[in-house]
Amino acid sequence: MVMVEASTQAAGAADPSESEIESVLDSIDYSPESNLIGALQEIQAKFGYLPRSALEKISQRTKIPLSRIYGVVTFYAQFYTEPRGRHTILCCRGTACHVKGAPRVIDTVRQELGIDEGESTPDLLFYLETIACLGTCFLAPVMMIDNEYFGNLTPRKVESILRRYRAQST
Amino acid sequence: MKHIESLQALEEFRTQLAARSSDQIVIRVCSTGCRALGALDVCEALENEIEKRALESRAQVVRAGCHGLCAAAVAVVIDPQGIFYQGVSASDATEIVERTVLRGEILDRLCWTIGEHTIPLQRDIPFYKHQQRLILRNCGIVDPTSFEDAIVHGAYAAAAKAIAASLPEDVIHEVLDSGLRGRGGAGFPTGRKWQFARAAQGEPKYIICNADEGDPGAFMDRALLEGDPHLVIEGMIVGAYAIGASKGFIYVRAEYPIAVEHTRLAIEQAREAGLLGENILGTNFSFDIEMRMGAGAFVCGEETALIASVEGKRGMPRSRPPFPANSGIYGKPTNINNVETWANIPRIIKQGAAEYAKVGTDGSKGTKIFALAGKVRNTGLVEVPMGATLRQIVFDIGGGIPEDREFKAVQMGGPSGGCVPDEYLDLPIDYDSVKKAGAIMGSGGLIVMDNTTCMVDIARFFTDFVQSESCGKCVPCRIGTKRMLDILTRLCQGEGQPGDVERLERLGETVLVASLCGLGQTAPNPVLSTIRYFRDEYDAHVNEKRCPAGSCQPLIRYRIVPEKCIGCGVCLKACAVNAISGEKKQPHSIDPDICIRCGACHEKCRSEAIVVE
Numbered sequence: 175m176v177m178v179e180a181s182t183q184a185a186g187a188a189d190p191s192e193s194e195i196e197s198v199l200d201s202i203d204y205s206p207e208s209n210l211i212g213a214l215q216e217i218q219a220k221f222g223y224l225p226r227s228a229l230e231k232i233s234q235r236t237k238i239p240l241s242r243i244y245g246v247v248t249f250y251a252q253f254y255t256e257p258r259g260r261h262t263i264l265c266c267r268g269t270a271c272h273v274k275g276a277p278r279v280i281d282t283v284r285q286e287l288g289i290d291e292g293e294s295t296p297d298l299l300f301y302l303e304t305i306a307c308l309g310t311c312f313l314a315p316v317m318m319i320d321n322e323y324f325g326n327l328t329p330r331k332v333e334s335i336l337r338r339y340r341a342q343s344t
Numbered sequence: 345m346k347h348i349e350s351l352q353a354l355e356e357f358r359t360q361l362a363a364r365s366s367d368q369i370v371i372r373v374c375s376t377g378c379r380a381l382g383a384l385d386v387c388e389a390l391e392n393e394i395e396k397r398a399l400e401s402r403a404q405v406v407r408a409g410c411h412g413l414c415a416a417a418v419a420v421v422i423d424p425q426g427i428f429y430q431g432v433s434a435s436d437a438t439e440i441v442e443r444t445v446l447r448g449e450i451l452d453r454l455c456w457t458i459g460e461h462t463i464p465l466q467r468d469i470p471f472y473k474h475q476q477r478l479i480l481r482n483c484g485i486v487d488p489t490s491f492e493d494a495i496v497h498g499a500y501a502a503a504a505k506a507i508a509a510s511l512p513e514d515v516i517h518e519v520l521d522s523g524l525r526g527r528g529g530a531g532f533p534t535g536r537k538w539q540f541a542r543a544a545q546g547e548p549k550y551i552i553c554n555a556d557e558g559d560p561g562a563f564m565d566r567a568l569l570e571g572d573p574h575l576v577i578e579g580m581i582v583g584a585y586a587i588g589a590s591k592g593f594i595y596v597r598a599e600y601p602i603a604v605e606h607t608r609l610a611i612e613q614a615r616e617a618g619l620l621g622e623n624i625l626g627t628n629f630s631f632d633i634e635m636r637m638g639a640g641a642f643v644c645g646e647e648t649a650l651i652a653s654v655e656g657k658r659g660m661p662r663s664r665p666p667f668p669a670n671s672g673i674y675g676k677p678t679n680i681n682n683v684e685t686w687a688n689i690p691r692i693i694k695q696g697a698a699e700y701a702k703v704g705t706d707g708s709k710g711t712k713i714f715a716l717a718g719k720v721r722n723t724g725l726v727e728v729p730m731g732a733t734l735r736q737i738v739f740d741i742g743g744g745i746p747e748d749r750e751f752k753a754v755q756m757g758g759p760s761g762g763c764v765p766d767e768y769l770d771l772p773i774d775y776d777s778v779k780k781a782g783a784i785m786g787s788g789g790l791i792v793m794d795n796t797t798c799m800v801d802i803a804r805f806f807t808d809f810v811q812s813e814s815c816g817k818c819v820p821c822r823i824g825t826k827r828m829l830d831i832l833t834r835l836c837q838g839e840g841q842p843g844d845v846e847r848l849e850r851l852g853e854t855v856l857v858a859s860l861c862g863l864g865q866t867a868p869n870p871v872l873s874t875i876r877y878f879r880d881e882y883d884a885h886v887n888e889k890r891c892p893a894g895s896c897q898p899l900i901r902y903r904i905v906p907e908k909c910i911g912c913g914v915c916l917k918a919c920a921v922n923a924i925s926g927e928k929k930q931p932h933s934i935d936p937d938i939c940i941r942c943g944a945c946h947e948k949c950r951s952e953a954i955v956v957e
Contacts, residue, residue, distance in 0.1 A: 210656030211639055215598070242657075249658040249815075251640030252598060264599075268560035269755060269791045270717035272805055278943070306642060306809055307560035308599055311717035311791070312414030312724055313380050321601045323380030325417070 190221050195228045199235065210238065210246060214253060223257045259294035259301030261339060263287075263319050268307030270314040275328075279315045280304060282329040286336050299343055300336075347618045350626045351508040354500060361496045368404050369445050370423045372484060373432075375407035376570040376602050377563075378418040382433060383407075386418050389437035394445075403445045406493075409571015411484040413471050414724040416456065421466055421484065428466035429454040458743075474740045476703065477727045478711050479687050483571035488606045491613035494574040500619055502690035503581040507629050515586040516542060519689065521697035523709035528554060528645075528682030529760060529786045530862075531708070531775035537679060540669035541587045544677035549589040552673075552680040553580055554650060555596035555603070558642040559758025560809060561789035564713040565683035567725050569596065569603035572687070573610035577633065579686030581619065582693055584631040587679050592633040593654055598640065608635055642759075642813035646861045647680045649815070660815050661861035682787065684713055704730035708774035716742050718791035719749065726790075731772040734764065738792055749794040753877070757786025759806045759813075760866030762873025763799060782873040784866070798895035799878040800885050804832035806870035810863060821864030824855035828871060836896045840886035849875060894956035897941045901957045906931035908953035915945035915954060 198220045202213050210232075217228050224247060233240040247253045265280045280291075283302060287295050294301045310316045313325025317332070324335055348354050371390055375383045390405045411419040416430030422444060429440070432454060443449040450464045456471075463469050477483075487493045494500075506515050520535030541549060553576060557565040568576060580592050594611075596604055611633050614620045622630045636654055643649045644659040651672050653659035672678020688710055692700045701709045708730040714737060717723045721743035728737060734754060738744065745751055753763040762783035764771075771777050778785050793802070811825040828851050831844050852868030859865045875882060884890045891899040904915070904924075909931040916924045916932060923939040926932030934945070934954075946954045 209636075211653065212636065215637060215639065245658050246656070249641065249660075250638075253639060269758075269789075269802070269805065270561050270723075272560075273718050273791070273793060273797050273802075305599065305640075306813065307558065307562075309557055309563040309566045309597070310377065310380065311561050311563055311715060311789075312377060313417065314717060314723075316380070318599075325380040 189225050189227065192227065195225065195231060199228070199231055210236070210243065211250070214243075214247065218253060221257075222260075223254050226255065257298070259298050260343075261299060261319050262301045262303060263317060264308065265302070265304045265317045266308040266310065266315065267304045268311060268314070270311035271307075271316055274314040276315040278329055279317065279327045279332055282332045283317070283336070286333055299340070347616070348625060349618065351504045354495075354504050354625065358495050358498075358501075361492050367424070369402060370404055370406055371440070371445070372406045372408040372411075372421045372423065374409065374411045374417070374419045374484060376488075376606075377410045377414055377567065379602065381417045383418045385434040386420070386432050386437065389434035390441065393437045393441040397441065397446075399441070399445065403441070406487045407489070408485060409483045409488050410567040410725055411466075412475075412477070412480065412567075412725040412727075413456075413469070413722060415722045416724075426466045427464055428456055428469060430456055471722045471724070471726075471741050471743065474736060475727050476711055476729050478691060478703070479575075479684065479713060480567075480572075480725065480727050482575065483567060483725075486572060488571050488573055489609055491574070491610075491617060494572075494610075498694075499574040500578050500581075500614075502693035503578045503585075503619065504625055506582045506693050507585050507627055508625055512542065512586045512588060515582060515693065518697045519586070519692055522692040522700045523697075523704070523707075524685065524688055524692060524700075525708060525775060526682060527684035527688070527712070527787065529757065529784060531785060534681060534685055534688075537669065537681070538583065538587055540667070541589075541677050541679040544670045546670075546676045548591055548676060549587055550673045550676060550678040551580060551584050551587060551589045551592045552647075552650065552654065552678060553592065553594040553683055553686055554645065554647070554680055555594055555600075555607075555683045556638045556645045556650060557597060557600075557683070557787060558645050558813075559760070559787055559789050560806075561715060561717055561755065561758055561791045562787045563715045564725060564788050566600050566603050568683050568687050568713075569594075569600070569607050571606075573603075573607045574614065575690060576607075576683055576686045577610055577614055577620070579689035580633060581624070581631060582689045583679065583681065583686065585629055587677075589679065590631055592631065593636050593673075594633060595636045595638060595644070595650055595654060598637040604635070604637060611635065641815075642809075643815045643861070643863050646863055648861065650680065651678060658815075660817050661863070663860055684788070705772060705774045707776050712773075712785070712788060714788045714790045716790050716792070718755075719745050719794040719797065720792040721746050730774045733770050733772055735769040737773075737790065738769070742792065745792065745794045749796065752793045752795050752797060753799070755783075755791040755793065755802065755870070756789070757784040757869070758789045759810045760784055760862065760869055761786045761789075762869045763793070763802065763877060764873075765877040782876055783869070796893055796895060798836075798891050798893035799874040799881050800832065800835050800891070801893075801895050803871045803874045804829065804836050807832055807867070810867040814863065814867075818858075818860035818864060820855045820858035821860065821867060824851055824859075825864070825867050827851055828855070828868065832871070835882070835885045836891075837898045838885070838889040838896070840889070842886065844886055845875060845879070845882045900941060901936055902934050902939060902941060902943070902946055903955055903957055904932050904934055905953050905955055906933075908951050910951050910953070912950070914948045914950065918944045918948040920944065 315327045316325045373387050418432045420429040420432045455462045455464045456469050482497045516538050524534045525531040641659045644653045646661045649659040649661040668678040714726045753765045807829045811829045814821045816822045852872045855868050911929040923935045
């Protein structure tokens with residue numbers, strides 16, 4: 175299991191305040207004994223990552239030891255403990271994508287953004303991750319930006335997609 | 345929404361809805377898989393055109409699930425005629441509405457073609473003609489977000505029949521007699537599994553729908569949940585009734601946002617209609633379903649790991665026994681089936697076991713959905729009877745290999761499966777025959793490989809996958825796969841040592857027998873099966889430092905054939921490291937010492953003058 179560490183550039187972002195965290199925790203409906211993962215998913219959806227203080231507060235509320243919560247957080251690839259870029263780019267390196275040229279697609283994203291897997295761009299606009307399979311093999315090679323799919327990719331298509339996202343955000 | 349109180353009320357509701365349906369023209373746009381290529385824009389454009397011409401009473405757009413022929417994305421089917429359009433974009437909307445909807449004309453340019461042939465109707469396209477779409481029957485037809493549409497197309501009739509008119513034991517017997525085997529991979533008889541869970545002591549009992557479809561190359565479960573979620577829920581209701589479970593979970597990957605959205609909505613709709621919750625259809629049977637999203641761990645597809653994850657723990661497998669049937673979620677009896685297995689249940693109940701078992705082979709009944717991808721023309725979702733051959737799937741349905749390259753192998757069953765070479769093209773596929781060929785049915789991922797795919801690289805690819813997904817609990821899997829990966833990596837880099845292949849075999853055997861769970865026990869399969877069938881490629885990597893498929897970068901060399909080069913200079917511009925030189929209109933050449941073997945020149949050359957050696 176790979177737990178991707180966030181880039182150092184992102185470390186400067188301010189942590190959410192105590193009251194913000196409290197209000198998010200109040201809004202979450204979860205049964206302490208089982209839906210820990212769902213609760214973590216909701217917290218991450220709100221803050222973009224899992225702030226340590228939020229994990230401590232969940233532990234206090236649910237009486238689940240912080241060590242156990244940390245164990246869960248670090249087990250699953252989708253949880254992260256540091257802030258990261260606003261748009262998450264998930265490049266598929268599944269079998270179908272692999273045989274249809276995913277390595278070159280991923281290289282293009284890396285070059286275009288100047289970051290490696292598991293890193294955010296300095297402006298915190300993009301975060302790059304690769305995934306074992308997006309289950310979108312019929313459109314291989316594929317990447318996903320947030321919840322949107324992009325298929326039948328070529329290096330050139332990747333460039334234009336990334337530039338479009340850049341343009342939209344400025 | 346209406347709360348349905350009885351079996352009779354459900355059928356009355358269905359009749360009512362059916363009476364409302366008219367002779368409207370229905371434009372069914374795949375709005376799930378095809379979304380990546382702009383399907384939602386197509387829907388909007390079509391709706392605008394219909395509104396502009398005030399045709400709402402005559403034509404309607406349905407945001408349907410996957411039509412299956414993903415190579416045709418964005419795929420649109422126009423009923424009642426059954427016209428199939430491929431590669432549709434928003435700019436085609438005006439013409440589709442003006443000519444096809446209003447005047448019944450067929451737009452040749454959007455039709456499926458084979459050579460010079462234009463095939464306007466879906467049922468005539470070879471991709472569909474050779475399939476038997478029983479489980480995917482409504483996928484691409486119904487609007488997966490509409491409860492009423494699902495009801496019109498027969499949803500919940502089987503569940504109602506089971507709950508209101510059969511004993512749980514009879515339902516189990518029906519499933520046993522049908523011969524249905526688990527579609528998740530191992531092929532265990534579903535009815536037997538249900539019997540164990542029913543007989544187990546302990547309350548409450550749970551059922552789980554395993555939608556943690558993590559195999560690279562598989563997208564059957566995704567398509568079912570996205571395109572026909574009520575079918576899966578219906579199967580679960582039947583199962584819960586038979587086993588005596590009061591609570592169900594659908595554990596779905598978070599990487600499938602559309603599946604999550606549609607399934608969540610379908611559960612709410614079923615609950616509002618009284619098909620989930622207390623006293624379903626006025627009986628004393630109560631059952632409800634909760635969604636759980638995976639958080640990115642392949643091993644959670646293994647049932648004991650999945651149970652740990654549902655309990656909110658690290659998704660680590662444990663040794664069995666006790667089996668989940670006796671000790672699953674919170675130590676209570678739990679039955680886990682895969683999405684496709686659940687989706688088979690309504691058909692068994694509706695038609696009866698005998699009718700269901702007419703399809704398939706002696707040992708494997710019914711149909712199987714395969715996700716066809718890789719080096720094949722018609723990528724997509726394919727449903728064929730058990731016993732169909734690879735040749736039928738890859739060539740008749742899949743249309744063969746693009747650019748008429750040579751077929752080499754199919755990879756079946758993902759990281760737990762193996763590569764099946766061309767000598768098995770005519771083997772009737774079922775659970776047992778595939779196993780004999782050294783692969784497994786798995787969940788149904790089928791990746792076609794041609795002569796440019798390196799089998800050592802594929803083995804390395806899967807080993808890399810299982811190595812990073814190994815949870816680390818048991819040593820053979822954690823360290824064994826790592827050592828195997830080390831060897832495979834050095835083979836691909838041209839640093840193979842004599843005895844490496846034997847070392848791989850020995851390690852593989854050990855990991856196979858000594859690992860704790862299914863992940864490790866099957867992890868060496870891709871390596872062992874490629875050694876078994878493509879030993880010569882391994883030997884070429886070890887002894888000659890050569891990659892026969894021309895795929896492993898450190899082992900290949902790009903060369904320009906002077907006779908073919910027209911000196912256009914395209915490759916020269918494409919090269920990022922200035923390894924190519926040559927005068928205009930004179931043959932160019934590549935300096936192998938500078939070349940980084942990225943392949944950019946090869947891709948750009950229009951005269952096929954650049955060869956891989």
